[in-house]
Amino acid sequence: MELQPLFNYINQFVQLTPEDESILAAKVKIRKYLKGQFVVQNGDICKYENFVLSGCLKTFYIDNDGQEHIAMFAIENWWTADMSSFITQTPADYNIQCLENTVLAQIYYEDLEQFYIQIPKLERFFRIIIQKAYISSQKRVISNFSLPAKERYLQFREKYPQIEQRVPQYMIASYLGITKEFLSKIRSQLIVE
């Protein structure tokens, strides 16, 4: 059953009954993307909340100078969306692009609103998931202001060892808010230490 990883994930927080799973399975779409394809593009409306069944994605925005800033990555068992666009159904600020061939379980906005009514425990589930996302974004703001780049890189490696291995270095530099040359210097120093 292709959606099993999604059910397993949700079951960590609330207990889905077989009936709940059927309701979800009838509506949740599985969609395959090739490396390089976009799940959301800046200016479009983010129509679905995405659970990663396999693959790897980056969420980024382009500043006024055309520079790309990576806000987050996502791999298996992560959720990814432009949350603001999804919740308010207004144009997205962010782009979400596949860094590998990727398979997503997609929940459409209207279906999710319906799920909240049919499976009220999903209110709890998404409340907890969004709390986690919010906490993680707050922690990131703090560490961007208060930790030197080397510490931020070490934290990233420790927290997301799988992403470090799957994503090019220049994207990790963008995520950390430093140049790829500076990241390369930090990495050489760490090898010597």
Next chain:
Amino acid sequence: MELQPLFNYINQFVQLTPEDESILAAKVKIRKYLKGQFVVQNGDICKYENFVLSGCLKTFYIDNDGQEHIAMFAIENWWTADMSSFITQTPADYNIQCLENTVLAQIYYEDLEQFYIQIPKLERFFRIIIQKAYISSQKRVISNFSLPAKERYLQFREKYPQIEQRVPQYMIASYLGITKEFLSKIRSQLIVE
């Protein structure tokens, strides 16, 4: 009834019954703070989620150089907490301090967990509230990167006209991530225009 503004606020999103209100009233604490007092201090655990009945607060952190960075303000009908500390019951990164004499409705962590069981519609309420907080923090990251300081200031004034009037300019500068001299320059330019 002192908690009426809290009930009115919640009723915008879910419908509380008189029984729900009694359950809340039995546990939600009302606490008065003087200007200058701290609701949360960095390193302590944030024990309660706070709804502002009256007053004004700032949430800030201190970087390694001892510099204060204001992450958010809160006035009547806003929620304020170090969400990460509150949810995980671990030491806070942020400080929350009263800028005026302030009255808060405080929900203790254990009580909130109990409320979710006794009043399941509060799952929906807090899911929506946390979504809003998350969206607003994401929008702020984007505008910090992509908008010039003058635009950020105009956005702030438009979005939070009441805060602009109640908070000293140097704190608004800190919130915008600029010096108070630069904010003062922006303001003089705007008067001329």
